Amino acid sequence: MVNQEIKQKIIEIIEKYKREKEKLVMVLLDVQKLTEFNYIDREWVNIIAEELDIPYTKVYDVLTFYSMFSTKPRGKYIIEICKSAPCHVNKSKEVVAIFEEVLGIKMGETTEDKIFTLQYTSCIGACDISPAVKIGEKVYGNLTKEKIIEIIKEYRGV
Amino acid sequence: MQKTLNIITENVGQIRPDSVDEYIKIGGFEALKKAITMHPLEVIEEIKKSKLQGRGGAAYPTGIKWEQAYYVDKNPKYIICNADEGEPGTFKDKVILDYLPLRLIEGMTIAAYILKSPKGFIYIRGEYPESQRIVSSAIKEAEKMGYLGDDILGTGFSFHIEVLSGAGAYVCGENSALVESSEGKSGRPRIKPPFIKNSGYLGMPTLVNNVETFACVPYIVKEGGEKFAGYGTEFSGGTKLVCLSGNVKNRGVYEVPFGTTLRELIYDIGGGLPEGRKLKFVQLGGSSGPCIPESMLDIKICYKDLKVKGLTLGSGAILVVDDSNCIIDFLKCITEFFYHESCGKCTPCREGNKQLLALVNKFINGSATYNDLETIKKVGQIMKEAAFCGLGETAATAHLSLIKYFEEEFVEHINKKCRANICNFGGDKDGKR
Ligand SMILES: Cc1cc2nc3c(=O)[nH]c(=O)nc-3n(C[C@H](O)[C@H](O)[C@H](O)COP(=O)(O)O)c2cc1C
Ligand code: SF4
Ligand code: FES
Numbered sequence: 039m040v041n042q043e044i045k046q047k048i049i050e051i052i053e054k055y056k057r058e059k060e061k062l063v064m065v066l067l068d069v070q071k072l073t074e075f076n077y078i079d080r081e082w083v084n085i086i087a088e089e090l091d092i093p094y095t096k097v098y099d100v101l102t103f104y105s106m107f108s109t110k111p112r113g114k115y116i117i118e119i120c121k122s123a124p125c126h127v128n129k130s131k132e133v134v135a136i137f138e139e140v141l142g143i144k145m146g147e148t149t150e151d152k153i154f155t156l157q158y159t160s161c162i163g164a165c166d167i168s169p170a171v172k173i174g175e176k177v178y179g180n181l182t183k184e185k186i187i188e189i190i191k192e193y194r195g196v
Numbered sequence: 197m198q199k200t201l202n203i204i205t206e207n208v209g210q211i212r213p214d215s216v217d218e219y220i221k222i223g224g225f226e227a228l229k230k231a232i233t234m235h236p237l238e239v240i241e242e243i244k245k246s247k248l249q250g251r252g253g254a255a256y257p258t259g260i261k262w263e264q265a266y267y268v269d270k271n272p273k274y275i276i277c278n279a280d281e282g283e284p285g286t287f288k289d290k291v292i293l294d295y296l297p298l299r300l301i302e303g304m305t306i307a308a309y310i311l312k313s314p315k316g317f318i319y320i321r322g323e324y325p326e327s328q329r330i331v332s333s334a335i336k337e338a339e340k341m342g343y344l345g346d347d348i349l350g351t352g353f354s355f356h357i358e359v360l361s362g363a364g365a366y367v368c369g370e371n372s373a374l375v376e377s378s379e380g381k382s383g384r385p386r387i388k389p390p391f392i393k394n395s396g397y398l399g400m401p402t403l404v405n406n407v408e409t410f411a412c413v414p415y416i417v418k419e420g421g422e423k424f425a426g427y428g429t430e431f432s433g434g435t436k437l438v439c440l441s442g443n444v445k446n447r448g449v450y451e452v453p454f455g456t457t458l459r460e461l462i463y464d465i466g467g468g469l470p471e472g473r474k475l476k477f478v479q480l481g482g483s484s485g486p487c488i489p490e491s492m493l494d495i496k497i498c499y500k501d502l503k504v505k506g507l508t509l510g511s512g513a514i515l516v517v518d519d520s521n522c523i524i525d526f527l528k529c530i531t532e533f534f535y536h537e538s539c540g541k542c543t544p545c546r547e548g549n550k551q552l553l554a555l556v557n558k559f560i561n562g563s564a565t566y567n568d569l570e571t572i573k574k575v576g577q578i579m580k581e582a583a584f585c586g587l588g589e590t591a592a593t594a595h596l597s598l599i600k601y602f603e604e605e606f607v608e609h610i611n612k613k614c615r616a617n618i619c620n621f622g623g624d625k626d627g628k629r
Contacts, residue, residue: 062380063363103382104363106322122284124441126529127517161284162323165441166448175325
């Protein structure tokens, strides 16, 4: 059963973009923010496909093409660790190890309380403060173990 | 000679980015006012004189691109600003988006006026949500004040700009993939011809330029192409925003005149390497660019000088790598990037990156042979020649250049030696310590 409230919200998003098919990526980005779980459910893909009159497979193709979309529920905060070269030479591997240790999960996993998901990202344009990570929309740089523990505490407190 | 300049980055951080009033106080929109009194071909002539070349990576002469767009006899024409900034190590367009979005908007509006374009898009990567908000706000303010939107400056000419978001795909920076993505589709490159300039957004003629390219235009129109050209070298006009990153003290974005050497940039502007470290190599232009040894640092930042040496400047990313790093481990990072970002449309890139990754891993875990070294060269060369788009064509640039300048380190790995002590041969599978 599709949650009617979500369906309503999806239609509102589609209306905001004037039902233009060209806005599919924008619609998906907004829909992904509808719940705390940072993902797009298959049921919702159906609604989007119908409302925009685009074949389901096409919507699904777009959804799986872009790395910012997820079809599986994720944590409330997505911790994205940059793995591009400028961060790499500033020892981003160590940052990965610290996050894994502090959160008790491996790359790609979500904490049991569904608060954090750990994943990789390509360069986020913060190479001047590498090694860098992005949590939600915020960017943190020049990371050290102390700083990482501090940041996690901050989010846990929220 | 002055080491850094601020032609395009003038007043960065000194004005509220979305304030039209403050932008006008620093000379904003004077170029647009001047452009609407000129014939489109006169504006294009100034851009040609400026020797401005596209700052997105391919360095195509902007004046010629605009002239071609002008003569395309099909309407409406669309304008897309490429703010996808996906090349690792590049963070210079972000400076303009975040601090001087009105300069970009002014540059785009001048292009629109020349081409009688009703509509433009600024395609900003999904990783820059804050930049998207700042640019959207600047667009609204410019519309309110009559510099954008309907009936611009009472000329009867109307031009609207919309911000579009990417969603995390490096290949979308390629101009035909950018257009596909702007249409809401997966960003797979299109076959060319037809070229984007003839058949782009919704099949209509489309002008695609990088953020920095558009941001150079107001200065050129206002001060004249010759003055802009005068800052650079004989072959490369003006200044370039370069992004200094990696193992260097003063990382950041700097505006430098063409003609600056890499050594000046890294040591004088960048402050050199952290204490006790030695420079091993520099990668130019991001992950798709060549890696060069210390002995080549006296080369000038100039499209022609670089080309003579078989090099390119790309987006302006300059990554400094010190001797605590292993060439092969670095290459693994690069290869994983392209393996992940390949869109899968063509075989040389889809399969080539997979093979490259497997080969690099052999060097890391100690099972590589001389034959594997030859295979990397062969696969890399095939990708360069046969891939469908620029992503696959450049994915092996780092491999080929590192083999060219640092072959002995590959050989050391065949003999299970890693001078940086990073590769643990016969340790766990992926070579981690
Ligand atoms: C894989 C790939 C990624 C690219 N990424 C970007 C990018 O992020 N930003 C950009 O301006 N140009 C990028 N380009 C270059 C564009 O295709 C195009 O040449 C450029 O946007 C044209 O603008 P310009 O002439 O002002 O440089 C990329 C090219 C390729 C092949
Ligand atoms: S070269 Fe790579 S990115 Fe480009 S079309 Fe082929 S598979 Fe896609
Ligand atoms: S390489 Fe990590 S932010 Fe650019």
